[in-house]
Amino acid sequence: MAAEELNRTAKVTGQGIYDISQSLQKIRAEQIERKPKLKTHQVLELYKTDHLLWTWRIYNMILGFEHLKSSEVGNHHECRLGRWVDSQDAAQCRLLPAFKQLEAPHKQVHELAREAAVAYEQGNITKAEQILERMSQASAEVVQILNELQQQC
Known part of the structure:
Protein backbone atom coordinates (compact mmCIF):
# COMPACT_ATOMS: atom_id res chain seq x y z
CA MET A 1 0.00 0.00 0.00
CA PRO A 36 16.36 39.74 -33.82
CA LYS A 37 19.98 38.73 -34.41
CA LEU A 38 22.08 36.79 -31.94
CA LYS A 39 25.87 36.88 -31.82
CA THR A 40 27.80 33.65 -32.39
CA HIS A 41 28.42 33.12 -28.68
CA GLN A 42 24.68 33.50 -28.00
CA VAL A 43 23.55 31.16 -30.77
CA LEU A 44 25.97 28.50 -29.61
CA GLU A 45 24.50 28.79 -26.11
CA LEU A 46 21.05 28.39 -27.64
CA TYR A 47 22.12 25.26 -29.52
CA LYS A 48 23.55 23.72 -26.35
CA THR A 49 20.24 24.23 -24.60
CA ASP A 50 18.34 22.87 -27.60
CA HIS A 51 20.24 19.59 -27.46
CA LEU A 52 19.94 19.22 -23.71
CA LEU A 53 16.19 19.81 -24.06
CA TRP A 54 15.98 17.24 -26.86
CA THR A 55 17.50 14.64 -24.54
CA TRP A 56 15.01 15.77 -21.86
CA ARG A 57 12.14 15.18 -24.34
CA ILE A 58 13.27 11.59 -24.99
CA TYR A 59 13.58 11.02 -21.23
CA ASN A 60 10.03 12.32 -20.75
CA MET A 61 8.81 10.12 -23.59
CA ILE A 62 10.18 7.07 -21.78
CA LEU A 63 8.43 8.21 -18.59
CA GLY A 64 5.19 8.52 -20.55
CA PHE A 65 4.84 12.30 -20.25
CA GLU A 66 5.95 13.27 -23.76
CA HIS A 67 4.16 11.82 -26.77
CA LEU A 68 6.75 11.67 -29.50
CA LYS A 69 6.65 9.50 -32.61
CA SER A 70 9.80 8.25 -34.30
CA SER A 71 8.54 9.86 -37.52
CA GLU A 72 8.69 13.26 -35.77
CA VAL A 73 12.39 12.98 -35.00
CA GLY A 74 14.30 15.03 -37.54
CA ASN A 75 17.86 14.56 -38.69
CA HIS A 76 20.91 16.60 -37.76
CA HIS A 77 20.41 19.02 -40.67
CA GLU A 78 16.84 19.95 -39.69
CA CYS A 79 17.36 21.20 -36.14
CA ARG A 80 18.41 24.76 -35.34
CA LEU A 81 22.06 23.73 -34.88
CA GLY A 82 22.06 21.78 -38.14
CA ARG A 83 20.62 24.69 -40.09
CA TRP A 84 23.33 26.95 -38.62
CA VAL A 85 26.11 24.46 -39.46
CA ASP A 86 24.90 24.37 -43.07
CA SER A 87 24.49 28.16 -43.33
CA GLN A 88 26.76 31.07 -44.15
CA ASP A 89 26.36 32.24 -40.55
CA ALA A 90 28.77 29.48 -39.50
CA ALA A 91 31.49 30.58 -41.95
CA GLN A 92 33.71 32.13 -39.26
CA CYS A 93 33.76 28.85 -37.31
CA ARG A 94 33.85 26.39 -40.21
CA LEU A 95 37.66 26.13 -40.40
CA LEU A 96 38.12 25.38 -36.70
CA PRO A 97 39.00 21.80 -35.67
CA ALA A 98 36.14 21.74 -33.15
CA PHE A 99 33.64 22.59 -35.90
CA LYS A 100 34.80 19.59 -37.91
CA GLN A 101 34.39 17.34 -34.84
CA LEU A 102 30.77 18.40 -34.36
CA GLU A 103 29.05 16.47 -37.15
CA ALA A 104 29.53 12.90 -35.88
CA PRO A 105 28.15 13.30 -32.33
CA HIS A 106 25.45 15.69 -33.56
CA LYS A 107 24.27 13.16 -36.13
CA GLN A 108 24.42 10.45 -33.48
CA VAL A 109 22.16 12.42 -31.10
CA HIS A 110 19.43 12.56 -33.73
CA GLU A 111 19.84 8.93 -34.84
CA LEU A 112 19.72 7.69 -31.25
CA ALA A 113 16.65 9.83 -30.51
CA ARG A 114 14.88 8.13 -33.40
CA GLU A 115 16.04 4.68 -32.24
CA ALA A 116 14.79 5.39 -28.71
CA ALA A 117 11.42 6.49 -30.08
CA VAL A 118 11.18 3.31 -32.18
CA ALA A 119 12.04 1.15 -29.17
CA TYR A 120 9.43 2.99 -27.11
CA GLU A 121 6.80 2.52 -29.84
CA GLN A 122 7.59 -1.20 -29.80
CA GLY A 123 7.08 -1.28 -26.04
CA ASN A 124 10.74 -2.00 -25.32
CA ILE A 125 11.30 0.52 -22.52
CA THR A 126 14.55 -1.09 -21.36
CA LYS A 127 16.06 -0.71 -24.83
CA ALA A 128 14.80 2.90 -25.05
CA GLU A 129 16.48 3.65 -21.71
CA GLN A 130 19.76 2.13 -22.91
CA ILE A 131 19.61 4.18 -26.09
CA LEU A 132 18.85 7.31 -24.06
CA GLU A 133 22.04 6.70 -22.08
CA ARG A 134 24.07 6.62 -25.30
CA MET A 135 22.18 9.66 -26.58
CA SER A 136 23.02 11.56 -23.39
CA GLN A 137 26.71 10.81 -23.91
CA ALA A 138 26.59 12.02 -27.53
CA SER A 139 24.67 15.11 -26.45
CA ALA A 140 27.31 15.86 -23.80
CA GLU A 141 29.94 15.61 -26.53
CA VAL A 142 27.97 18.08 -28.69
CA VAL A 143 27.77 20.49 -25.75
CA GLN A 144 31.51 20.15 -25.08
CA ILE A 145 32.32 20.94 -28.71
CA LEU A 146 29.95 23.91 -28.67
CA ASN A 147 31.74 25.15 -25.53
CA GLU A 148 35.04 24.98 -27.45
CA LEU A 149 33.51 26.85 -30.37
CA GLN A 150 32.27 29.56 -28.02
CA GLN A 151 35.85 30.12 -26.90
CA GLN A 152 37.27 30.11 -30.43
CA CYS A 153 34.67 31.89 -32.61
Whole structure:
Protein backbone atom coordinates (compact mmCIF):
# COMPACT_ATOMS: atom_id res chain seq x y z
CA MET A 1 0.00 0.00 0.00
CA ALA A 2 2.78 2.48 0.90
CA ALA A 3 4.70 1.54 -2.28
CA GLU A 4 1.61 2.24 -4.39
CA GLU A 5 1.14 5.61 -2.72
CA LEU A 6 4.81 6.47 -3.25
CA ASN A 7 4.55 5.46 -6.91
CA ARG A 8 1.41 7.56 -7.37
CA THR A 9 3.08 10.57 -5.70
CA ALA A 10 6.17 10.17 -7.89
CA LYS A 11 4.01 10.14 -11.04
CA VAL A 12 2.07 13.23 -9.98
CA THR A 13 5.31 15.03 -9.12
CA GLY A 14 6.90 13.98 -12.42
CA GLN A 15 3.87 15.20 -14.35
CA GLY A 16 4.02 18.52 -12.50
CA ILE A 17 7.69 18.98 -13.35
CA TYR A 18 6.98 18.09 -16.96
CA ASP A 19 4.09 20.59 -17.15
CA ILE A 20 6.27 23.36 -15.72
CA SER A 21 9.04 22.52 -18.21
CA GLN A 22 6.53 22.80 -21.07
CA SER A 23 5.47 26.25 -19.86
CA LEU A 24 9.09 27.35 -19.61
CA GLN A 25 9.76 26.01 -23.11
CA LYS A 26 6.94 28.19 -24.49
CA ILE A 27 8.42 31.25 -22.77
CA ARG A 28 11.87 30.34 -24.13
CA ALA A 29 10.53 30.02 -27.68
CA GLU A 30 8.79 33.40 -27.43
CA GLN A 31 11.97 35.07 -26.18
CA ILE A 32 14.05 33.53 -28.99
CA GLU A 33 11.61 34.88 -31.58
CA ARG A 34 11.78 38.38 -30.09
CA LYS A 35 15.58 38.56 -30.26
CA PRO A 36 16.36 39.74 -33.82
CA LYS A 37 19.98 38.73 -34.41
CA LEU A 38 22.08 36.79 -31.94
CA LYS A 39 25.87 36.88 -31.82
CA THR A 40 27.80 33.65 -32.39
CA HIS A 41 28.42 33.12 -28.68
CA GLN A 42 24.68 33.50 -28.00
CA VAL A 43 23.55 31.16 -30.77
CA LEU A 44 25.97 28.50 -29.61
CA GLU A 45 24.50 28.79 -26.11
CA LEU A 46 21.05 28.39 -27.64
CA TYR A 47 22.12 25.26 -29.52
CA LYS A 48 23.55 23.72 -26.35
CA THR A 49 20.24 24.23 -24.60
CA ASP A 50 18.34 22.87 -27.60
CA HIS A 51 20.24 19.59 -27.46
CA LEU A 52 19.94 19.22 -23.71
CA LEU A 53 16.19 19.81 -24.06
CA TRP A 54 15.98 17.24 -26.86
CA THR A 55 17.50 14.64 -24.54
CA TRP A 56 15.01 15.77 -21.86
CA ARG A 57 12.14 15.18 -24.34
CA ILE A 58 13.27 11.59 -24.99
CA TYR A 59 13.58 11.02 -21.23
CA ASN A 60 10.03 12.32 -20.75
CA MET A 61 8.81 10.12 -23.59
CA ILE A 62 10.18 7.07 -21.78
CA LEU A 63 8.43 8.21 -18.59
CA GLY A 64 5.19 8.52 -20.55
CA PHE A 65 4.84 12.30 -20.25
CA GLU A 66 5.95 13.27 -23.76
CA HIS A 67 4.16 11.82 -26.77
CA LEU A 68 6.75 11.67 -29.50
CA LYS A 69 6.65 9.50 -32.61
CA SER A 70 9.80 8.25 -34.30
CA SER A 71 8.54 9.86 -37.52
CA GLU A 72 8.69 13.26 -35.77
CA VAL A 73 12.39 12.98 -35.00
CA GLY A 74 14.30 15.03 -37.54
CA ASN A 75 17.86 14.56 -38.69
CA HIS A 76 20.91 16.60 -37.76
CA HIS A 77 20.41 19.02 -40.67
CA GLU A 78 16.84 19.95 -39.69
CA CYS A 79 17.36 21.20 -36.14
CA ARG A 80 18.41 24.76 -35.34
CA LEU A 81 22.06 23.73 -34.88
CA GLY A 82 22.06 21.78 -38.14
CA ARG A 83 20.62 24.69 -40.09
CA TRP A 84 23.33 26.95 -38.62
CA VAL A 85 26.11 24.46 -39.46
CA ASP A 86 24.90 24.37 -43.07
CA SER A 87 24.49 28.16 -43.33
CA GLN A 88 26.76 31.07 -44.15
CA ASP A 89 26.36 32.24 -40.55
CA ALA A 90 28.77 29.48 -39.50
CA ALA A 91 31.49 30.58 -41.95
CA GLN A 92 33.71 32.13 -39.26
CA CYS A 93 33.76 28.85 -37.31
CA ARG A 94 33.85 26.39 -40.21
CA LEU A 95 37.66 26.13 -40.40
CA LEU A 96 38.12 25.38 -36.70
CA PRO A 97 39.00 21.80 -35.67
CA ALA A 98 36.14 21.74 -33.15
CA PHE A 99 33.64 22.59 -35.90
CA LYS A 100 34.80 19.59 -37.91
CA GLN A 101 34.39 17.34 -34.84
CA LEU A 102 30.77 18.40 -34.36
CA GLU A 103 29.05 16.47 -37.15
CA ALA A 104 29.53 12.90 -35.88
CA PRO A 105 28.15 13.30 -32.33
CA HIS A 106 25.45 15.69 -33.56
CA LYS A 107 24.27 13.16 -36.13
CA GLN A 108 24.42 10.45 -33.48
CA VAL A 109 22.16 12.42 -31.10
CA HIS A 110 19.43 12.56 -33.73
CA GLU A 111 19.84 8.93 -34.84
CA LEU A 112 19.72 7.69 -31.25
CA ALA A 113 16.65 9.83 -30.51
CA ARG A 114 14.88 8.13 -33.40
CA GLU A 115 16.04 4.68 -32.24
CA ALA A 116 14.79 5.39 -28.71
CA ALA A 117 11.42 6.49 -30.08
CA VAL A 118 11.18 3.31 -32.18
CA ALA A 119 12.04 1.15 -29.17
CA TYR A 120 9.43 2.99 -27.11
CA GLU A 121 6.80 2.52 -29.84
CA GLN A 122 7.59 -1.20 -29.80
CA GLY A 123 7.08 -1.28 -26.04
CA ASN A 124 10.74 -2.00 -25.32
CA ILE A 125 11.30 0.52 -22.52
CA THR A 126 14.55 -1.09 -21.36
CA LYS A 127 16.06 -0.71 -24.83
CA ALA A 128 14.80 2.90 -25.05
CA GLU A 129 16.48 3.65 -21.71
CA GLN A 130 19.76 2.13 -22.91
CA ILE A 131 19.61 4.18 -26.09
CA LEU A 132 18.85 7.31 -24.06
CA GLU A 133 22.04 6.70 -22.08
CA ARG A 134 24.07 6.62 -25.30
CA MET A 135 22.18 9.66 -26.58
CA SER A 136 23.02 11.56 -23.39
CA GLN A 137 26.71 10.81 -23.91
CA ALA A 138 26.59 12.02 -27.53
CA SER A 139 24.67 15.11 -26.45
CA ALA A 140 27.31 15.86 -23.80
CA GLU A 141 29.94 15.61 -26.53
CA VAL A 142 27.97 18.08 -28.69
CA VAL A 143 27.77 20.49 -25.75
CA GLN A 144 31.51 20.15 -25.08
CA ILE A 145 32.32 20.94 -28.71
CA LEU A 146 29.95 23.91 -28.67
CA ASN A 147 31.74 25.15 -25.53
CA GLU A 148 35.04 24.98 -27.45
CA LEU A 149 33.51 26.85 -30.37
CA GLN A 150 32.27 29.56 -28.02
CA GLN A 151 35.85 30.12 -26.90
CA GLN A 152 37.27 30.11 -30.43
CA CYS A 153 34.67 31.89 -32.61
